[in-house]
Amino acid sequence: MSGSAGMPGMYGTDPEGAAFLPAHFSPGDRVRVRAAIPPGHVRTPWYCRGRSGVVERLCGAFANPEELAYGRPGLPAQPLYRVRFQARELWPDYRENAADVVEIEIYQHWLETAPEDRP
């Protein structure tokens, strides 16, 4: 169910005809993970919700696991990003090297433009 990479601004279908949503973010964009608590299966770890990071890369578009988990097709596919978080953004009391980072794969519908970057 993997889709070909959705380039920013494009809407399309993958080689097997599955629809995917356009990618709203690009590498280098500052994003924040929504501080949401949906009542069901999600793949966004608790520890990054509400935290801001930088898009490291667009991984492609993939069927939405929150739909797949309930036996539905999960289409159109959601753009998936790797987002890089400073360890200190995730853990304000982080005790190891202040330059350390954690990278997490996050689906687009969990991301918003980081508040400090909003016009």
Place this chain on the structure above:
Amino acid sequence: MSEPHDHRHGRDDEDSVSYYRTMEIAVRSLLIEKGIFSAQDVRRTVEAMDGRNYSRGARVVAHAWQDGAYRARLLANGTAAVEELGMQVGPLKLVVVENTPAVHNVVVCTLCSCYPRMLLGLPPDWYKSREYRSRVVREPRAVLADFGTALPADVTIRVHDSTADMRYMVLPMRPPASAGESAAQLERRISRDALVGTAVIDR
């Protein structure tokens, strides 16, 4: 959200593992009867599993150490580069992350146990443990110390949480003493844990 679940399964004297072993036999035989797969399909799948271990990952790394152009392709598109060597990666995408004197990478799945099985085989127990999954995103050096692994203080650690459709393998630094070695010699230097990032290859 969670359904009421009675854990006094089966008979009163049946423990949990017997219960699920019984279920495995029952489900497998029902699915074979229904023609969903054959007993041979199951055997072959287990055999294929047994044949996959971290020597596959080591082969990829040794090749990257010897061939700079291949290394660049591996970092740009892990899946395609591994397939170049005639190994199948399957439906998940492989991302190879490179250790340098300044950056050390560590792989985890905090939500379950996602692991680059296509290159490393089945994961060890510790990779699936609460201790590893909970702590490595928050105190990676302390966790590496539990493995007897120490990094210079100025090295940046990059922890990769495999939450979705990518799988991660670490490309360790080539030990300086390995200059001129053959691929087979290089492969012998590589440990599974070095490919997950909980060990380094220091000699």
Place this chain on the structure above:
Amino acid sequence: MTMRSNHDMGGLAAGRLTPREHEYEPWEKRVDALMMLLSSKQRQLLTVDELRRNIEALGADAYDRMTYYERWMHAIGQTLIQRGVINIDELGRRMEEVRAAGGPDAAVNQ
């Protein structure tokens, strides 16, 4: 009450790690094989996300008490029932037959 699910453990306090290996038992490998076969592109009878959802629905106590492949087997069974691939009556009867024949130790596994 917290809405944080038990499986979602990144960043929580936990003890010292012992780098234990695991010698996979034959039945555990077969559970793994069931998952791979059922989720394969030609069958698509379950997805890894359905498996995960059913594991997460076990609740914290069972999640922590059960072994890894016990959780998987539970979730594979649940997903197949939810999908209508098998029903609970035939599964229950077949499990009784396995027990009546001496249980999993007596079964000739392949």
